[in-house]
Amino acid sequence: MTRAPRPAHIPPRGGLDASAVALPGAGPWHSVLDFLAWRLPAQDRATWAARMAAGEVLDEAGQPLPPEAPFLRNARIWYYRHVDAEPPLLESETVLFQDDWLVVADKPHHMPVVPGGRYVRNSLLVRLRERLGLPELSPLHRIDRETAGLVVFAVQAHTRAAYQDLFRVRDVHKVYEALAPWRADVALPRLHRSRLAPVDGFFTMHEVPGEANSETRMELIEQQGALARYRLTPLTGKRHQLRAHMDALGLPLLGDRFYPDVLPADLADDPARPLQLLAQALAFTDPFTGEVRRFESQRSLLPLSAWQPPNMP
Numbered sequence: 001m002t003r004a005p006r007p008a009h010i011p012p013r014g015g016l017d018a019s020a021v022a023l024p025g026a027g028p029w030h031s032v033l034d035f036l037a038w039r040l041p042a043q044d045r046a047t048w049a050a051r052m053a054a055g056e057v058l059d060e061a062g063q064p065l066p067p068e069a070p071f072l073r074n075a076r077i078w079y080y081r082h083v084d085a086e087p088p089l090l091e092s093e094t095v096l097f098q099d100d101w102l103v104v105a106d107k108p109h110h111m112p113v114v115p116g117g118r119y120v121r122n123s124l125l126v127r128l129r130e131r132l133g134l135p136e137l138s139p140l141h142r143i144d145r146e147t148a149g150l151v152v153f154a155v156q157a158h159t160r161a162a163y164q165d166l167f168r169v170r171d172v173h174k175v176y177e178a179l180a181p182w183r184a185d186v187a188l189p190r191l192h193r194s195r196l197a198p199v200d201g202f203f204t205m206h207e208v209p210g211e212a213n214s215e216t217r218m219e220l221i222e223q224q225g226a227l228a229r230y231r232l233t234p235l236t237g238k239r240h241q242l243r244a245h246m247d248a249l250g251l252p253l254l255g256d257r258f259y260p261d262v263l264p265a266d267l268a269d270d271p272a273r274p275l276q277l278l279a280q281a282l283a284f285t286d287p288f289t290g291e292v293r294r295f296e297s298q299r300s301l302l303p304l305s306a307w308q309p310p311n312m313p
Contacts, residue, residue: 009062010058010078012135014130015125015126015130017115018078018079018080019081020077021036021078021079022075022076023073023074024073024074027071029071030070031069032065032072033048033052033069048067052064052065052067056079059077059078065077081115083118083119086119087269089108089110089122090108090110090269091108091110092108093106093107093108093128094106094298095128095131096298098132098155101156101286101288102153102154102293103132103134103153104152105124106297106298106299107124107143107150107151107279109146110146110269110274111123112124112145113142114139114142124139125139125153134155139152140152140163140164140167141164141167143279144275147275147277147279148279149278149279149299150279150281150282150295151279159288162287165287170237171284172283172284173233173283174233174279174282176232176242176277176279177232178230178232178242179228179230179253179254179301179304180227180230180246180251180254181250182226182227183251188218188219189217189220191215191216192215192216192218192245193212193214193215194207194212194214194245194248195207195209195210195211195212195214204240204244204258204259204262205244206244213236215234215235216233216235216236216241217232218232219231222304225304227254228304229301243256243258243259247259253275255274255275273302273307276302276307277301278299278300278301279297281294281295281296282295
């Protein structure tokens with residue numbers, strides 16, 4: 001499956017973009033249905049046949065392909081993803097701001113920003129497109145599914161690149177809050193710089209030798225016993241940067257399912273103890289209006305006392 005740009009003549013349906021898949025120049029398949037059942041086996045042949053009959057698989061011109069459509073060599077086809085039983089959402093998003101240029105949403109824990117894996121219609125992007133009636137809405141950045149807080153979207157497709165450039169060149173000031181252990185031997189405030197890279201091709205990030213490619217400013221907000229609340233300001237935007245930097249200091253974030261150890265993928269989300277990381281504030285100068293945009297999350301992390309065992313001072 002490719003990530004080709006969606007043509008304008010293949011619009012979103014129900015807030016969901018079509019996905020593309022490229023057909024090879026040769027193979028044993030006699031029909032598009034044969035290929036889909038082989039290439040995307042998460043849904044069986046009968047399901048793909050039903051989806052094609054319902055007009056959910058399109059050719060490059062945006063026309064529906066019936067179940068009997070012959071195999072199309074070197075063609076690209078489009079389909080609309082769905083998951084039969086998506087996990088229920090524990091909370092809904094809040095729209096903090098909307099104008100002709102931007103939408104700012106306050107995302108709860110456990111909601112992905114874009115469709116992926118088990119979440120399609122229960123992703124923030126799809127929900128906002130349907131809720132606001134904005135088919136061109138697109139995220140300017142992303143935060144992890146487990147992270148709560150601010151996500152900014154472009155309303156108009158043609159403005160997306162200019163807004164994303166602000167993030168790319170670090171002209172967006174972002175502030176996070178986090179709960180993690182407290183250690184007297186970790187001096188704060190500090191500017192933590194290191195080289196982050198995936199280990200053995202895995203999706204988690206770890207510090208490795210070499211020139212620094214990531215920077216985070218870390219400050220202590222409050223301490224209570226063995227735990228503390230931190231202000232984290234990322235100056236770069238590496239995947240899992242805040243989580244990996246805190247873990248490297250022996251301060252893994254509370255509720256983290258990936259650091260220091262990856263927990264089983266089938267472990268259910270715990271609504272009472274989510275990852276204690278919040279995208280709390282964000283500011284930048286709008287490249288189109290010239291306004292200084294500042295947004296703050298209305299969400300909050302748990303009180304430190306909520307994580308204290310009874311015998312912890």
